[in-house]
Amino acid sequence: MSTLHIIIPYSAVFKKLDPRLMQCVLAHRKPRWLPVAKSKIYRIPKRPVVPEDERRELMRLNNNYNTYMRAIKQFYRDEMVKEQTTSNSATSEMSLKLDAEEWARCEELNGKWNAQVSLEREERRKIQLAEMEEYALARMEAKDKQLREKIEKASEEIRIQKELSATFITPEKLDQAIEHALANPVDYNFAIDLQGGRYEGRDSPPVLPKNKDEILQ
């Protein structure tokens, strides 16, 4: 019953479910977060009437009781603290010795671990250094190769230009070149027909191809 009470939330939906479940949920009590029931809005609870002399006497007795209880609690609290401090001081020498032993043992173990770790670190460092060296060499080589290729390309270009330089028009050759150009005019205009035949020149008479096969090719 009690578990069901916890699991099932208060909801009107459950009224339609098993009435046995509902009974335990609705057991005469609403959850605190729901507002006051409609039927209870105007209910005014009666205030208890305690006669003045009774009130005063009860107040006095309760105050006395509370004073006593606080004193007792404080006494036992102090007692406990006192006991703890004395027990601590009694065992302090023993505990100091134990602590020192424990410390030495820990130090030894720690030293051992450190040595092992440093060995591993040395090895790892060596491998790392070798890897770095290899990487650096590879990079240097690649760079050299790139440079060499660049130089080769440039020198090739220079050679070609040198060969071409024989045909360059120099101030000495200028007159000759002009005369040559005037003597051999070149007409770059041309026209094509539907078959793709090419007719060079604008003013020159059309030169017909020698046979039809030539056109089709």
Add this chain to the structure above:
Amino acid sequence: MTEKIIKYVGRTTDFKGKTLWEIVGSLRNLGVGRIIVRSTFERYPEASFMKIVKVETCPDEERRRVRVWVEKTFRGKKLPKLTEIYRTSYKPDYKLIPKNEEEQLLARVAEQSSKPEVVLPRQIEMPPLMKRFIINDHEKKGLEVIKDFMMPINFTYSPNRAHRIAEPGEKATVEFAIDLGKPASPSLYEGVPLK
């Protein structure tokens, strides 16, 4: 003129009076220098009242509060510091003392100061069963045996404390004991032998 009839509906309350703003807001100079009383504290035989020293108004909200500094006299003892009233200023429990009655209140305080002072004890005797238990316990643990069976009283701190706590070595004027003590209302114990 017909008499005005007031009918109260709903829950009753212990409060009696007005809120602090209702009093202070209708007075000249916001009531500085006047004396007010919480009617809750009128239950004590000694005089408790507050003299207004400074007033700060606060915005008008649902519960209109007002910040008031007062010289507080609680159960015939004047507190050394000023007390600020803000959080409780909305409670409809304050009363203004008319100027012609202020003298009376002050006279009551003077009368109170002439009465013998109540000094509370620092220590209290252990209950009988606890005494025996402590003896056994200390023997078992090998600790030194307690002889006087007194334990210190743990007083809660309050600035409003009405009675002084005894200094070390001072004799208290009241004693707490494990018996019924002196009844506050002897009429309840008629025909009952005390002790």
